[in-house]
Amino acid sequence: MSILYLDEYGATLRASGGRLLIEKDGETLVTARPQEVELVIVLANCGFTSAAAQILLNQGIDVAFVDTHGEYLGRLEGAMGKNVLLRRRQYALADDPEFCLALARALVQGKVANMRTIVMRYAREGVTNLHAPIAEMAAVLDGLDVCPSQESLRGMEGTATAAYFGAMARIVQPPFSFSGRNRRPPQDPVNAMLGFSYALLLSYVERAVSAVGLDAYCGYYHQDTYGV
Template sequence: MKTHLNTLFITTEGTYLAKDGEAVTVRVEKETKLRVPLHNLDGIMCFGRISMSPQLMGACAEANISISFLSPEGRFRAAVVGFSPGNVFLRRQQYRLSDASDACGAISQAIVVGKLANCRAVLLRAARDSTDPNRSERLQAVAGRLAANIIDVRATNDVDRLRGLEGEAAVSYFSAFNDLVNAAPDEFIYTKRSRRPPRDALNALLSLIYALLTHDARSACEASGLDAAVGFLHRDRPGRPGMALDLMEEFRPFLADRLALSLINRRQVTEKGFDYLETGAVKMDDATRKTVLVAYQERKQEVITHPFLGEKTSVGLLIHLQARLMARHLRGDLDGYPPFIWK
């Protein structure tokens, strides 16, 4: 359990929340672990098997404190809110700013800077850890190109230009992927990014982890009152979760790509776990999928210091915190959206 940005996150299975005067008490096995005044909260997020008293739900509804219930993996299930919780005003502002070129450009710029900075950090860390000087030199060269891309991104807030720069940087970043694979490079060779369907084992692995990250991002939007369909960097498209895709961009290299590479380099995932179909598609078998799901949830339990808040939190809560920061920026409480930049 942890409090961030006036939001109480409950992650311990079996926790019971109750109203105690003008405060919420958090009990685990009938022992009070935490007591937080209601006036200090604007949201409670419950992950997994969490229960609470009807009196607390009523008090939160009257105080405009939203309660969100999510699966242990972070998938949104339901929310309890009172009348006029304020989300409608947040969403209307989100719609206004998505149509305002300057505001849309400023937010998109922050998102792209965060993504490219994290891509560069992945390459530089791999270059430092590599025992092959030639590989290290190649990784540093690509990191240098990304640094130049970041300078170009900071110089414009034109959304179309930002999309183009992000695409150019992605090509450079993925060109270094083969140098990031230390184990069994003959099994996981990167040629190009392929989706629907993935055409090789590496793309199949990335696609699954990106899908998990997308679910987490959509849950974060729902729990924070954002409209997951209306983004800034990603254009509106029927069925496309633009806001969720915006939020997850910063986490693709830090969480998804690093996890995929870790699974490969530690030989937790091998090419034997993938079936090559006659259509050219590649399908992951059940055992490998389970390995990836377990590894993803374990990675989300790791503790990290949030670079903007300066507080320790779990990796799994990072995207929820970013959604809350986005909401605060849209409401005008923050001058700009602070992207997550891995340090």
């Protein structure tokens, strides 16, 4: 399965003869069978025809829109699943503080453990001065089981994430450099790559959540905020 990128100014995705074509100024740049495509990335100033949209929706091909800085804007989505009972259960659990805290704690534990594992791998490969961030993430992991609230959990996650990106500043090697996370717009190639990767990941997660009939905007960790 492949990803189609509409990233040239003025490019258009069309459908012809059961195939998807990316065209610009009358020239065909890319052709693909819908069965071979899993995702279409559309950057600003590109578009697609209604015939192409019908094929994408019928084949369940995800379409993610990102801006020129790689920030996620949204996605083309088909009809919502009809399992209303499943969403009712989802909403009911979102009002259960104990369930929300337990699930959020498990998510943060997984995230911090993975970040620590990545940094430890680079330490074994010879990158120096990583002991402090590894120890800081370990301390966060030790304290998560007794974390009393979502607010304190977010603080602990922030501490671990800051330690992780601090370690990344030592891990990233020339010709690239990384002094910390920044966005909107990203100030360096590493942050640009991170932002674009997060946009792709968010599109995949939204698709997976929607595919099983759940509401992607009903959260258990970062909970309901109007307009966000």
